[in-house]
Amino acid sequence: MDLTETSPPQLHPAMYQKSEPAECLLCPHNCQLKEGQWGICRTRVNQGGVIQTSAWDNLCSICIDPIEKKPLYHFLPGSRTLSIAIAGCNMRCLNCQNCSISQHPPHELPSYRLSAKDVIKMAVMHKVKNISFTYSEPTVFYEYMLETAKLAHKRGLKTILVSNGYINPEPLEELIPHIDAANIDLKSFDPEMHLKLTGARLEPVLHTLKALKEAGIWLEITHLIVPGYSDNMEVFRKMCRWLVNNGMVYTPLHISRFFPKHKLEETEPTPRRTMEEAYMTAYQCGIQRIYLGNMQSDLLENQSNKTHSKGTE
Numbered sequence: 270m271d272l273t274e275t276s277p278p279q280l281h282p283a284m285y286q287k288s289e290p291a292e293c294l295l296c297p298h299n300c301q302l303k304e305g306q307w308g309i310c311r312t313r314v315n316q317g318g319v320i321q322t323s324a325w326d327n328l329c330s331i332c333i334d335p336i337e338k339k340p341l342y343h344f345l346p347g348s349r350t351l352s353i354a355i356a357g358c359n360m361r362c363l364n365c366q367n368c369s370i371s372q373h374p375p376h377e378l379p380s381y382r383l384s385a386k387d388v389i390k391m392a393v394m395h396k397v398k399n400i401s402f403t404y405s406e407p408t409v410f411y412e413y414m415l416e417t418a419k420l421a422h423k424r425g426l427k428t429i430l431v432s433n434g435y436i437n438p439e440p441l442e443e444l445i446p447h448i449d450a451a452n453i454d455l456k457s458f459d460p461e462m463h464l465k466l467t468g469a470r471l472e473p474v475l476h477t478l479k480a481l482k483e484a485g486i487w488l489e490i491t492h493l494i495v496p497g498y499s500d501n502m503e504v505f506r507k508m509c510r511w512l513v514n515n516g517m518v519y520t521p522l523h524i525s526r527f528f529p530k531h532k533l534e535e536t537e538p539t540p541r542r543t544m545e546e547a548y549m550t551a552y553q554c555g556i557q558r559i560y561l562g563n564m565q566s567d568l569l570e571n572q573s574n575k576t577h578s579k580g581t582e
């Protein structure tokens with residue numbers, strides 16, 4: 270499997286669009302695109318009044334990971350997952366850990382030319398029982414993800430969505446029957462701070478969480494605590510209460526420690542005491558499965574004594 274250069278972009282018809290003026294309906298940015306203009310995600314362009322995607326058959330990353338790395342702690346624990354990504358993202362997180370792939374259009378990066386069928390063959394060949402759409406933002410390679418997920422289910426493989434949750438309700442509804450588990454980032458519960466940190470609105474992410482939960486998809490949530498952005502404990506408490514009030518008491522909450530990256534290179538790592546305060550706040554609010562990520566702690570060790578069993582509530 271060789272890395273190949275893909276420039277100029279090879280285009281494929283995009284789903285979820287309307288014309289006159291051309292508008293992409295895939296995510297809540299709802300980009301209206303002039304002729305030749307690319308969307309915020311850098312994967313969709315207006316060509317002749319029709320929106321085309323350049324995220325098709327051109328993976329920037331492919332790797333076999335432990336499923337716990339997604340992170341998913343209660344879905345097929347101990348299994349390996351074939352993780353795939355195409356470059357691009359519809360958010361602009363100041364702290365992005367994967368900016369080298371998320372903040373570039375697919376045709377600017379070397380890529381592996383692999384069709385959805387090739388991905389399934391690779392999973393079968395390596396005896397991997399599930400496929401994860403991850404690393405960048407799967408919504409921006411929606412068409413490829415949907416095709417791969419459908420083929421995966423036909424072959425009896427499970428599928429996993431690791432996403433920022435910024436997708437419109439209709440495409441999400443079409444995707445849901447082909448997804449088995451998801452880890453969704455909930456980056457801040459303060460709408461203004463969410464916009465400042467990610468360039469995207471909070472409300473659609475909350476809709477995605479509720480829709481996945483209501484559909485019976487196995488759901489886990491990641492919340493990164495970024496000092497000065499998402500470390501306000503009153504806001505964090507509100508978030509935990511919202512989770513409890515929306516049927517997510519048993520939904521695993523991964524509270525993750527920030528390390529300097531991308532546009533926040535000068536920001537200090539999250540203090541350990543802030544992480545532990547967040548853990549205790551989530552616990553007091555009634556969240557039943559809480560994990561601290563990117564750090565060692567007594568609280569973490571307490572959690573690791575619990576069985577990471579398949580999710581039941």
Ligand code: SF4
Nearest residue numbers: 293296299300308310
């Ligand atoms: S998927 Fe891309 S082009 Fe479509 S609305 Fe979202 S950011 Fe804009």
Ligand code: SF4
Nearest residue numbers: 358360362365371433
């Ligand atoms: S949503 Fe994820 S991949 Fe996209 S910019 Fe934010 S951290 Fe990076």
